[in-house]
Amino acid sequence: MILSTKSYQSLLDEPISFECPYCNKASGMELISAPIHQRVTRFELQYVILGYMCSSCREQTPLLFKFGENVHVYKDSGDLPIRTSYYDIMTPQQLKFEHDKYLPEIIKTDLDEALSCYSVGAFNGFAAMCRRTIQSCLTELGAKGKDRIKSQMSDLKEIYNIDNDTVSILEQVIIDSHDGAHPHLPKLDNTRAELLLELIKDILYQLFVRKAKLKEASKSRLVAIEKKKKDS
Numbered sequence: 588m589i590l591s592t593k594s595y596q597s598l599l600d601e602p603i604s605f606e607c608p609y610c611n612k613a614s615g616m617e618l619i620s621a622p623i624h625q626r627v628t629r630f631e632l633q634y635v636i637l638g639y640m641c642s643s644c645r646e647q648t649p650l651l652f653k654f655g656e657n658v659h660v661y662k663d664s665g666d667l668p669i670r671t672s673y674y675d676i677m678t679p680q681q682l683k684f685e686h687d688k689y690l691p692e693i694i695k696t697d698l699d700e701a702l703s704c705y706s707v708g709a710f711n712g713f714a715a716m717c718r719r720t721i722q723s724c725l726t727e728l729g730a731k732g733k734d735r736i737k738s739q740m741s742d743l744k745e746i747y748n749i750d751n752d753t754v755s756i757l758e759q760v761i762i763d764s765h766d767g768a769h770p771h772l773p774k775l776d777n778t779r780a781e782l783l784l785e786l787i788k789d790i791l792y793q794l795f796v797r798k799a800k801l802k803e804a805s806k807s808r809l810v811a812i813e814k815k816k817k818d819s
């Protein structure tokens with residue numbers, strides 16, 4: 588598609604549809620906000636954000652698009668080619684821990700804040716909030732929690748085939764800080780933040796969700812047995 592000096596027609600004509608993060612329906616997306624051509628050329632931007640509205644629920648989702656190669660070449664010609672592939676810019680609503688009803692309130696609050704940081708690309712804030720989430724877990728679970736976290740860490744290393752540098756950084760974020768070995772947070776890039784996200788979700792699942800779900804299952808089993816006794 589084309590960002591032209593004259594009209595937004597080419598952007599409006601490009602059909603965009605995906606599963607809406609708000610209503611979860613496969614929906615057509617209407618273009619609502621588009622970049623200003625003059626500004627894009629002036630600052631020689633390589634990326635732009637276009638705003639789309641879900642035609643089912645009217646919630647809005649921003650998408651990141653890349654311009655074609657060497658966009659500055661087109662500076663004088665007017666028309667700027669935009670690649671039609673796009674990147675989803677995650678919104679806080681999209682990033683939700685689906686089992687959060689099983690988490691103690693304090694941990695849920697810490698995790699929500701961590702996810703909000705992640706969804707706006709604030710990866711170091713995300714790391715700091717993950718550290719705090721783990722601290723809250725240890726307060727809830729006591730010393731045994733730490734061993735379980737370490738064991739989750741080595742599982743993740745195996746599953747994702749993570750290099751030792753990354754393992755060391757993730758350990759500094761979530762394990763070492765509690766005994767004062769690495770009081771400062773290491774910096775996280777996009778890829779490592781993504782792994783940290785998987786790790787924290789996995790840890791919380793194993794520490795809180797799994798047990799609560801098993802308890803739920805066993806409770807409903809007991810209720811079923813009681814009912815059977817009564818009926819017979």
Ligand SMILES: [Zn+2]
Nearest residue numbers: 607610641644
């Ligand atoms: Zn929707």
